[in-house]
Amino acid sequence: xxxxxxxxxxxxxxxxxxxxxxxxxxxxxxxxxxxxxxxxxxxxxxxxxxxxxxxxxxxxxxxxxxxxxxxxxxxxxxxxxxxxxxxxxxxxxxxxxxxxxxxxxxxxxxxxxxxxxxxxxxxxxxxxxxxxxxxxxxxxxxxxxxxxxxxxxxxxxxxxxxxxxxxxxxxxxxxxxxxxxxxxxxxxxxxxxxxxxxxxxxxxxxxxxxxxxxxxxxxxxxxxxxxxxxxxxxxxxxxxxxxxxxxxxxxxxxxxxxxxxxxxxxxxxxxxxxxxxxxxxxxxxxxxxxxxxxxxxxxxxxxxxxxxxxxxxxxxxxxxxxxxxxxxxxxxxxxxxxxxxxxxxxxxxxxxxxxxxxxxxxxxxxxxxxxxxxxxxxxxxxxxxxxxxxxxxxxxxxxxxxxxxxxxxxxxxxx
Amino acid sequence: xxxxxxxxxxxxxxxxxxxxxxxxxxxxxxxxxxxxxxxxxxxxxxxxxxxxxxxxxxxxxxxxxxxxxxxxxxxxxxxxxxxxxxxxxxxxxxxxxxxxxxxxxxxxxxxxxxxxxxxxxxxxxxxxxxxxxxxxxxxxxxxxxxxxxxxxxxxxxxxxxxxxxxxxxxxxxxxxxxxxxxxxxxxxxxxxxxxxxxxxxxxxxxxxxxxxxxxxxxxxxxxxxxxxxxxxxxxxxxxxxxxxxxxxxxxxxxxxxxxxxxxxxxxxxxxxxxxxxxxxxxxxxxxxxxxxxxxxxxxxxxxxxxxxxxxxxxxxxxxxxxxxxxxxxxxxxxxxxxxxxxxxxxxxxxxxxxxxxxxxxxxxxxxxxxxxxxxxxxxxxxxxxxxxxxxxxxxxxxxxxxxxxxxxxxxxxxx
Numbered sequence: 053x054x055x056x057x058x059x060x061x062x063x064x065x066x067x068x069x070x071x072x073x074x075x076x077x078x079x080x081x082x083x084x085x086x087x088x089x090x091x092x093x094x095x096x097x098x099x100x101x102x103x104x105x106x107x108x109x110x111x112x113x114x115x116x117x118x119x120x121x122x123x124x125x126x127x128x129x130x131x132x133x134x135x136x137x138x139x140x141x142x143x144x145x146x147x148x149x150x151x152x153x154x155x156x157x158x159x160x161x162x163x164x165x166x167x168x169x170x171x172x173x174x175x176x177x178x179x180x181x182x183x184x185x186x187x188x189x190x191x192x193x194x195x196x197x198x199x200x201x202x203x204x205x206x207x208x209x210x211x212x213x214x215x216x217x218x219x220x221x222x223x224x225x226x227x228x229x230x231x232x233x234x235x236x237x238x239x240x241x242x243x244x245x246x247x248x249x250x251x252x253x254x255x256x257x258x259x260x261x262x263x264x265x266x267x268x269x270x271x272x273x274x275x276x277x278x279x280x281x282x283x284x285x286x287x288x289x290x291x292x293x294x295x296x297x298x299x300x301x302x303x304x305x306x307x308x309x310x311x312x313x314x315x316x317x318x319x320x321x322x323x324x325x326x327x328x329x330x331x332x333x334x335x336x337x338x339x340x341x342x343x344x345x346x347x348x349x350x351x352x353x354x355x356x357x358x359x360x361x362x363x364x365x366x367x368x369x370x371x372x373x374x375x376x377x378x379x380x381x382x383x384x385x386x387x388x389x390x391x392x393x394x395x396x397x398x399x400x401x402x403x404x405x406x407x408x409x410x411x412x413x414x415x416x417x418x419x420x421x422x423x424x425x426x427x428x429x430x431x432x433x434x435x436x437x438x439x440x441x442x443x444x445x446x447x448x449x450x451x452x453x454x455x456x457x458x459x460x461x462x463x464x465x466x467x
Numbered sequence: 468x469x470x471x472x473x474x475x476x477x478x479x480x481x482x483x484x485x486x487x488x489x490x491x492x493x494x495x496x497x498x499x500x501x502x503x504x505x506x507x508x509x510x511x512x513x514x515x516x517x518x519x520x521x522x523x524x525x526x527x528x529x530x531x532x533x534x535x536x537x538x539x540x541x542x543x544x545x546x547x548x549x550x551x552x553x554x555x556x557x558x559x560x561x562x563x564x565x566x567x568x569x570x571x572x573x574x575x576x577x578x579x580x581x582x583x584x585x586x587x588x589x590x591x592x593x594x595x596x597x598x599x600x601x602x603x604x605x606x607x608x609x610x611x612x613x614x615x616x617x618x619x620x621x622x623x624x625x626x627x628x629x630x631x632x633x634x635x636x637x638x639x640x641x642x643x644x645x646x647x648x649x650x651x652x653x654x655x656x657x658x659x660x661x662x663x664x665x666x667x668x669x670x671x672x673x674x675x676x677x678x679x680x681x682x683x684x685x686x687x688x689x690x691x692x693x694x695x696x697x698x699x700x701x702x703x704x705x706x707x708x709x710x711x712x713x714x715x716x717x718x719x720x721x722x723x724x725x726x727x728x729x730x731x732x733x734x735x736x737x738x739x740x741x742x743x744x745x746x747x748x749x750x751x752x753x754x755x756x757x758x759x760x761x762x763x764x765x766x767x768x769x770x771x772x773x774x775x776x777x778x779x780x781x782x783x784x785x786x787x788x789x790x791x792x793x794x795x796x797x798x799x800x801x802x803x804x805x806x807x808x809x810x811x812x813x814x815x816x817x818x819x820x821x822x823x824x825x826x827x828x829x830x831x832x833x834x835x836x837x838x839x840x841x842x843x844x845x846x847x848x849x850x851x852x853x854x855x856x857x858x859x860x861x862x863x864x865x866x867x868x869x870x871x872x873x874x875x876x877x878x879x880x881x882x
Contacts, residue, residue: 079651080623080624080651094625095625097625098622098624098625098655098657099625116745116746117745117747117778118778119778138655138656138657139624139651139655139656140651140653140655141654141655141656143653143654143689143690143691143694144690144691144716145689145690145691145713145716145717145721146650146651146652146653146687146689146690146713146716148713148715148716148739149650149651149689149713149716149736149738149739150651152738152739152742153650153651153713153716153738153739154650154738154741154777155741156739156740156741156742156745157740157741157745157771157777157778157779157807158741158777158778159776159777159778207513208495209495209513209554210509210510210512210513210514235561235564235568235569236494236495236554236555236561236564236565236568237561238555238558238561239556239558240513240553240554240555240556241553241554241556242553272561274558274560274561274564275558275559275560275561275720276558276559276560276720276723276724277692277720277721277723277724278724279558280720298560298561298563298564298568300563300718301559301560301561301563301564301568301719302560302718302719302720303715303717303718303719303720303721303722304716304717304718304721305690305691305692305695305717305718305720305721305722305724306560306692306718306719306720306721306724307718307720308691308692309691309692309693309720309721321564323564323567323568323569324563324564324567324568324571325571325572326569326570326571326572326573327567327571327743327749327750327751328742328743330531330532330571330572330749331531331746331749332532334742334745334746334749335742336742356572361574362569362572362573362574363532363533363534363572363573363574364572392572
């Protein structure tokens with residue numbers, strides 16, 4: 053029988069073997085009373101199994117509050133625990149409750165993070181994965197051999213549908229591939245969702261009629277299930293190609309329901325992610341997290357960016373991008389969305405470390421505030437990526453590309 | 468215009484005023500380019516507003532990784548920030564993205580926890596709240612003037628529907644009010660969901676026919692949306708009165724969709740909660756958390772228990788119970804589910820501190836492993852609560868109640 057393996061980074065005041073057994077016991081059959089007919093075979097079949105314990109360092113202060121260590125030491129380790137898929141089948145919420153659930157409550161742990169999940173082969177058959185993914189999003193936007201270049205509407209709240217549409221028109225004419233709502237914007241008093249779709253899709257469809265290129269706009273439909281379905285349909289009918297969901301706010305069952313419609317690319321925004329990840333010994337790491345949303349069918353997912361304005365390290369961002377490019381359900385991949393303080397200068401380091409152009413590369417000020425205007429901004433980003441792929445340094449790219457040179461003057465620090 | 472206020476506990480290497488402004492700015496209109504037509508009036512209307520800054524202590528080590536302090540000090544404070552409901556209306560996922568969202572990513576904070584939310588009056592009109600809540604769950608189980616006494620099926624995985632039903636029969640005959648699936652159990656290889664409902668509801672309906680009392684069984688329907696709706700209907704048709712959802716695993720949009728059916732009491736399990744709460748300066752506190760799920764319509768929600776086996780303090784548990792009993796949408800309340808290591812001995816302290824019997828009081832071993840059998844276990848819990856309400860000490864209750872006295876012998880430590 054197939055098994056699913058959870059890989060954890062733990063800290064415990066107890067012996068590692070004992071702590072691992074507690075973890076497996078809590079998320080397993082439990083045995084506090086003897087049940088007639090409960091055989092050793094049944095236990096073998098349904099109980100969680102500790103597969104590996106890889107000891108790391110011991111420390112003198114616990115990472116998070118829990119039981120006090122008698123020895124004064126808190127032991128860290130990587131451990132692996134597996135479950136038979138007979139326990140939950142293909143039920144993602146129950147899988148999450150099994151892999152995480154009450155584990156974070158256990159006083160036996162002063163740190164616990166789910167690092168990765170190993171899924172069995174049959175999951176690839178059962179879950180279709182994203183309908184579009186990298187290949188589909190490239191086809192929808194007609195972009196090959198370079199990252200999709202995207203931006204976000206700012207101010208996120210306060211603009212009328214007409215003002216937003218005017219901005220989209222400017223961006224489309226500048227050659228943008230992708231534009232998105234802010235996660236704070238869905239349907240506001242002065243920008244009703246349907247009015248915004250109407251105004252923006254008129255601009256995008258007109259531009260497509262003229263140029264043959266349809267800009268992908270991610271309308272934020274995050275809401276209750278019925279509203280999301282209604283607005284999804286509204287986008288489809290208006291000729292749109294993408295909807296955005298705030299994954300953590302909507303939750304897995306709602307996101308899966310929307311992805312299952314399979315007519316629009318789903319832009320997965322991970323706002324709230326810091327709560328789940330920022331502490332080094334609490335929560336979940338991105339390689340595990342992204343697998344769950346890819347099984348649900350998300351086509352694009354946020355990964356932050358190299359030299360970002362947030363707290364995340366470049367190493368972590370690189371790991372996240374690499375995780376997205378690993379095939380999962382039905383051999384599909386998910387398009388990593390790179391954002392946060394990006395203006396093109398980071399293209400070189402991003403490419404050097406990931407060796408991929410399969411990215412949706414988002415810049416805000418780097419486009420709108422470019423000295424040559426938005427067109428210069430979009431061109432500069434394309435140039436930066438071309439230079440990066442050609443193996444140029446930033447200085448060499450500055451000599452070759454005038455628009456990128458102007459980006460560096462405005463946004464760059466010495467490099 | 469009505470506003471929603473988020474109350475945060477923060478830590479920052481920056482001046483408090485500056486950090487609060489960053490928080491409000493990140494979750495607000497944003498201003499990185501000047502937009503034609505963006506007036507001061509528009510900003511006033513849509514921008515987040517810092518309402519209060521209440522400085523606390525400064526510390527020398529940051530609680531979580533972030534920006535380094537130049538002064539070497541990290542300043543803690545309680546702050547309040549408000550948003551106009553024009554920004555998101557009655558959209559709970561966008562409200563969550565606004566109140567939490569990218570805030571946890573900000574390097575300007577080395578700690579950030581959402582402590583509570585103040586909702587405007589119109590939310591009470593818009594959101595119906597739970598269909599059953601405390602009053603409705605009491606009516607369904609015919610229990611007045613004492614906590615509902617409940618238990619959980621163990622082992623959580625591995626028993627056949629027939630074995631589970633036999634256990635439910637024993638518990639029903641013992642006088643139990645409520646029984647629930649484990650959060651790890653929904654539909655497993657040897658306990659298909661529908662078979663389990665059939666077997667258990669046969670027992671519960673038979674018992675109700677004989678005695679007039681229908682035991683409430685919380686079947687775990689956590690899954691994708693369509694499956695949850697199908698199984699919800701299956702429970703309704705079988706004469707059941709309750710369904711269980713793992714709130715964090717299913718997510719808000721899925722939970723709201725199920726609650727909106729309004730035919731079954733919804734048992735809200737908070738597994739995964741430790742990830743969101745365990746660090747003192749990261750995540751969300753229960754007073755804020757429970758409001759979101761109550762707006763979604765959850766009838767019962769887990770609060771852990773006094774002297775529990777997990778890491779949570781009694782003070783935190785008491786605050787959680789009190790939060791549940793505050794009226795919210797349409798003046799409704801939610802039934803607090805007390806569990807984790809409970810056997811009756813904690814009734815005295817629980818009542819002393821909360822002065823309420825509006826609880827679903829869950830015990831596992833305290834019932835099944837009682838020296839006089841499950842009937843003795845259920846009776847002992849009822850006695851403990853009667854004693855607590857009468858103002859008896861545990862010692863006085865031991866003298867008065869023989870079954871409770873046997874509980875103390877088996878489960879109690881010196882008191």
